[in-house]
Amino acid sequence: MTGRRVLAMAVTAAVAAGCLVACGGDDSAGSDAKAELQIWVRKPPGSNTEKTDQQLAAAFTAKTGVPTKVTALFDDFETKLQQAAAQKRLPDIVINDTDRLGGLVKQGLVREVDRQSIAGQADLTPASWSAATGADGKIYGVPFSAQSFALFLRKDWREKLGLPVPKSWADLDALAKAFTTGDPDGNGKADTYGYVVPASTKRGYTSWYFASFLFSAGGDFLTGTTGKLTPAIDSPQALAATTEFQKQFCTDKSVVPGSVTAETTQAHPLFETGKGGIYLTGPYNMARFDKNLGKEKYEVVALPPGPGGTSVSLAEGENVYLMAGSANPEGQNRFATYAVSPEGQTLGMAGDTDGNVVRLPVNSKVDMAAVRKDTRWQLFAGIYQNGARYVPVVPDWTPFRQSSADTLNALVADCSQDPKAALAELAKTFSDELTKQGAKG
Amino acid sequence: MTTTLAAPPDRVRAAPAARRRKLSTNTSAWLWLAPALILFALFKFVPMARAISMSFQEVRPYLGDRWVGLDNYRTVLGDEAFRAAAGHTVVLALGETLGSIVVGLALALLLEGTARHLWFVRTVVFLPTVTAMAVVAALWRILYYPAPDGALNSVLGWIGLGPGQYLDSPHTSLWSVMAVGIWRGAPYDMMIFIAGLAGVDRTLYEAAAADGAGPLRRLWHVAFPAMRAVFGIVLTLAAIRGLRVFTEIFLLTNGGPNGSTEVVMTLVYKLGLERNELGVASAGSMLLLVATVGLTLLAQLLRRRS
Numbered sequence: 001m002t003g004r005r006v007l008a009m010a011v012t013a014a015v016a017a018g019c020l021v022a023c024g025g026d027d028s029a030g031s032d033a034k035a036e037l038q039i040w041v042r043k044p045p046g047s048n049t050e051k052t053d054q055q056l057a058a059a060f061t062a063k064t065g066v067p068t069k070v071t072a073l074f075d076d077f078e079t080k081l082q083q084a085a086a087q088k089r090l091p092d093i094v095i096n097d098t099d100r101l102g103g104l105v106k107q108g109l110v111r112e113v114d115r116q117s118i119a120g121q122a123d124l125t126p127a128s129w130s131a132a133t134g135a136d137g138k139i140y141g142v143p144f145s146a147q148s149f150a151l152f153l154r155k156d157w158r159e160k161l162g163l164p165v166p167k168s169w170a171d172l173d174a175l176a177k178a179f180t181t182g183d184p185d186g187n188g189k190a191d192t193y194g195y196v197v198p199a200s201t202k203r204g205y206t207s208w209y210f211a212s213f214l215f216s217a218g219g220d221f222l223t224g225t226t227g228k229l230t231p232a233i234d235s236p237q238a239l240a241a242t243t244e245f246q247k248q249f250c251t252d253k254s255v256v257p258g259s260v261t262a263e264t265t266q267a268h269p270l271f272e273t274g275k276g277g278i279y280l281t282g283p284y285n286m287a288r289f290d291k292n293l294g295k296e297k298y299e300v301v302a303l304p305p306g307p308g309g310t311s312v313s314l315a316e317g318e319n320v321y322l323m324a325g326s327a328n329p330e331g332q333n334r335f336a337t338y339a340v341s342p343e344g345q346t347l348g349m350a351g352d353t354d355g356n357v358v359r360l361p362v363n364s365k366v367d368m369a370a371v372r373k374d375t376r377w378q379l380f381a382g383i384y385q386n387g388a389r390y391v392p393v394v395p396d397w398t399p400f401r402q403s404s405a406d407t408l409n410a411l412v413a414d415c416s417q418d419p420k421a422a423l424a425e426l427a428k429t430f431s432d433e434l435t436k437q438g439a440k441g
Numbered sequence: 442m443t444t445t446l447a448a449p450p451d452r453v454r455a456a457p458a459a460r461r462r463k464l465s466t467n468t469s470a471w472l473w474l475a476p477a478l479i480l481f482a483l484f485k486f487v488p489m490a491r492a493i494s495m496s497f498q499e500v501r502p503y504l505g506d507r508w509v510g511l512d513n514y515r516t517v518l519g520d521e522a523f524r525a526a527a528g529h530t531v532v533l534a535l536g537e538t539l540g541s542i543v544v545g546l547a548l549a550l551l552l553e554g555t556a557r558h559l560w561f562v563r564t565v566v567f568l569p570t571v572t573a574m575a576v577v578a579a580l581w582r583i584l585y586y587p588a589p590d591g592a593l594n595s596v597l598g599w600i601g602l603g604p605g606q607y608l609d610s611p612h613t614s615l616w617s618v619m620a621v622g623i624w625r626g627a628p629y630d631m632m633i634f635i636a637g638l639a640g641v642d643r644t645l646y647e648a649a650a651a652d653g654a655g656p657l658r659r660l661w662h663v664a665f666p667a668m669r670a671v672f673g674i675v676l677t678l679a680a681i682r683g684l685r686v687f688t689e690i691f692l693l694t695n696g697g698p699n700g701s702t703e704v705v706m707t708l709v710y711k712l713g714l715e716r717n718e719l720g721v722a723s724a725g726s727m728l729l730l731v732a733t734v735g736l737t738l739l740a741q742l743l744r745r746r747s
Contacts, residue, residue: 079714085502086719103717108504191590202695203715257588260609260698266582324503398716406700413698414611 035328036067037335038091040081041357042318044074048355053095056347056357060338066331085109092326093335095357098131098317101141102396105134110321111329113139119337120363127390128362132319135226135395135439141319142336145348147282147359148313148384149212152289154277155299157184157192168304169244172278176254179277194254196276198267199409204401205263206408210245211314212280215389217241218308221400222392222430228441229392229434233404234420234427240307242419245408250415260413282316283380287354300376302383315388317359342366352377360384395437403429492723500719513724522700523708523725530704533619534683540623541679542672545630550660552631553638563635567628574625578692581621582608608694611701618702621689626682630675637671638664673744677737684733705729 039057043049050072057068073080077096084090090109104110113132115121121129128143151172158165158175161182166172176194178184185192198205214220219237222229232238249255256276259267264281271279272292280303289298305311320339322332338344345366348358352374360381361368368381391397407426411417434440496514499507517523552563569577584592585607597603607617641664649659665672687706690696696703696711705725713722 076714079710082714082717082719088502107501107717109502189590191588200695201697257591257606258582258586258609261614261694263695396717402711402716409697410611410699413609413701417699 033328033330034066035331036069037093037326037328037331039068039070039093039095039335040077040091041070041072041095042074042077042097043072043357045072047072048350048353049357052348052350052355052357056339056344057335059347060335060344063338064331064334066328066334068335081109088325090323090325092323092328092332094321094323095144095318095339096321098141098143098319099391099397099401101132101134101319101321102394103398104321105140106396109324110140111324111326113142113322113336115139117333118142118340120341120365123342123365124340124362125364127315128317130393131315131317131390133393135393135437137226141321142340143362144318144320144339145358145360146315146317146362146384147284148315148380148388149280149282150300150302150313150380150383152271152279152281152285153299153301154179154184154274154297156297157277158299160184160186165299165301166304169306172304173244173248173252173254176248176278177252180252180254184277185274192274193256193276194252194278195248195259196256196267196270196279197248197259198262198264199249199255199259199412200261200263200266201402201405201409202263204398204405206412207401207405208314209280210241210404210408211391212303212312213245213306214238214241215312215314216303216306216308216310217244218306218310220392221404222394222434224441226393227439229394229439230441231427231430231434233430234423237308239420239423242408242411242423244306246411246415246417246419249412255412260409283359283377284354284356286374286376287352287356291354300379302379310387311383313383313388315384315390317362318357346371394434394439399433400430403433492726495720496723496727498720500723506720509720513720514728516721517724517728522703523705525700526696526703526705526708529615529702530684530686530706532615533622533686533704534680536616536619537622537626537683537686538676538679540619541626541630542675544623544627545675546634548627548631549634549638553635563632567632569625570629572625574688575692577621577625578689581693585617608702609698611699614694614698614701618689618693621693622683622686625689626679630679633671633675633678634668637668641667670744673740677740680736680740681733684729684736 037057039053041050041053043053050070053072054070057070060066061068071091078100081090081094085107094104094110101110115129124143125146128146129139131146132139132141132143134140151166153165153175157179161178161184163175163178164171166175173194179192179194181190183190183192198209200206211221214237217237217240219235219239219241220232223232223235224230249260256262256270258270262270267279268281268285268288270276271281272289274293283300286300289295303311303313320336322329322336326332339348340363342363342365345358345361345363348356349361349366349368349371350356350358352372360377368377391401394400404426407422407429411419411422431440495506497508497510498513499509501507548566552559552566586592586594587604587606587609588594589598589604591604593607594604597605606613608614645663645667646659649663654662685706686704687710690702690704690707691710694702696707706729709722709725709729712718712725
């Protein structure tokens with residue numbers, strides 16, 4: 001009996017010890033210039049854009065000898081980054097939206113970039129550098145890609161109804177109403193609509209969509225200089241844009257049903273399957289829509305001037321963020337240098353294919369027309385150069401985008417809400433947030 | 442009379458041996474439990490302790506956390522959005538709990554028995570519970586499509602009603618999400634009820650029938666009292682499930698429109714992972730944990746009393 005008990009004890013001890021060994025982590029990390037760079041990109045796994053990122057990293061490795069590993073994540077990218085941060089196991093490089101900079105800086109997840117350490121930095125456009133600059137004037141990323149937004153219109157529908165390309169917001173609304181009531185697809189059913197709008201609050205999509213309309217109406221989210229900002233979202237111009245936005249949903253009813261809970265992944269199919277005929281979106285969708293809808297069925301035009309008299313697109317893009325705690329800071333700099341070089345940018349543009357990760361190049365030495373034969377890209381480049389506007393520089397833009405998305409979503413979901421009162425309330429929220437972030441004028 | 446406190450000599454000798462045996466058995470049991478305990482500690486207790494500590498701090502992983510005391514709790518409790526989300530959570534938990542129980546019980550009564558074909562029907566009815574929530578959400582978004590040619594609206598159109606806005610109207614979104622929750626949760630409750638019904642002594646039914654009780658009276662006076670414990674389990678599980686609702690909201694509406702379906706879990710998610718307020722989000726999570734534990738204890742107490 002005793003012998004059996006001893007044996008049982010020995011077995012259980014062995015199992016427990018085995019588990020302890022198996023459960024134990026390895027916290028050791030290299031600290032040399034040849035340590036592998038973990039690169040996270042916000043791209044759908046398996047997509048052509050991920051393949052381009054893989055090629056970019058492979059070309060970098062071939063050139064420098066620094067090993068790399070690319071991980072593509074799309075859904076809940078920020079969540080996964082937060083989880084990695086909580087474990088203090090951040091990747092070395094993250095390529096993500098420019099407007100994520102503030103949040104990353106606030107939490108100390110990115111390190112400051114010495115601009116002089118990036119070879120060829122003077123060739124990058126000043127606007128792109130400003131999108132990598134924090135509220136404290138320091139640089140926390142290296143610009144990688146830029147983009148502007150334009151209207152995608154169902155050309156075949158417009159021509160069937162005999163309407164011109166819209167030159168004003170009134171023209172645009174008339175087109176949207178005609179798409180809704182005029183049976184542009186000719187199937188005899190009232191199953192088509194004007195606008196496709198990703199009006200969900202997720203990631204602040206409503207605010208993201210609305211920004212170009214706000215700027216074109218002569219309005220803005222905030223006014224003043226960095227560090228001395230005040231809310232501008234309750235201005236008459238902002239009210240005009242907001243009233244117009246609400247009208248499309250509530251009075252004209254020219255927006256595709258289901259939009260108030262739709263995010264971009266749900267909105268794209270609404271355009272390409274013929275539910276809606278007007279979609280303000282980025283150039284990255286052209287390859288997708290060419291394939292799924294047909295290049296000949298739609299046209300890309302700049303947003304018509306709003307009440308402000310101008311057409312101003314939201315400017316966005318992506319930065320290469322050099323994450324904190326890396327074992328290979330020199331490798332981080334070398335990767336960023338390569339990614340923004342003419343060679344890296346050309347590779348990232350991926351010609352006219354849907355694998356483009358560089359939408360518009362940030363390196364002025366790159367001739368986009370030599371890489372892309374599709375002239376529609378020139379339209380987006382022109383819109384970007386003609387005063388496309390980034391969101392205001394604050395320590396963390398996320399709360400502003402989220403609260404404005406919440407307000408706008410409420411206005412279009414509940415048509416009884418008064419835009420003026422809602423914007424006044426939003427301005428107060430902005431004011432409180434500016435105070436909290438120490439950026440109020 | 443004299444009494445002695447001294448144990449008999451053989452028992453004195455036996456006591457240390459018994460203690461050794463007990464100790465050895467205990468050690469062996471603990472060692473066998475060790476793998477599970479280590480996993481629990483790593484993935485449950487340590488994160489829970491960390492969440493408690495985070496709820497008192499401004500969390501900045503690479504800059505160092507700042508102690509803020511009860512500020513995070515004040516922020517959460519003072520936030521109108523949190524109070525609204527708590528209200529929605531309670532409504533949703535109550536609705537989904539009661540709805541799932543009523544529908545689950547009805548299904549159980551319909552599908553209880555030993556006939557062979559029932560096995561197939563029960564499996565089909567149980568499918569929503571085991572289907573991935575992402576698939577369920579995509580399916581229901583299609584069913585709920587708010588245009589006149591949407592699936593549900595087409596049916597309503599046949600009887601001259603609609604079109605309903607379902608998820609897209611702040612007035613109907615919470616009920617629409619609740620219906621999905623009930624649709625998915627009822628089969629789960631059904632399986633537990635079927636197990637409970639199978640345990641009821643058949644002779645009691647026969648005795649009641651002999652006394653002239655009809656089907657409803659047999660149900661009320663025989664089946665339900667015998668299933669009291671089952672009701673307790675179902676109620677507790679459904680209530681906890683209702684309080685912690687997240688996935689269906691996240692996938693169907695993300696809390697919208699106009700915050701009408703925002704619940705505590707989605708708000709905590711947004712605060713923590715979209716707005717980077719990990720400390721405030723942890724405080725919200727702690728409040729939800731307290732509510733869940735309180736509810737569970739209350740259910741246990743009521744069960745014991747009954």
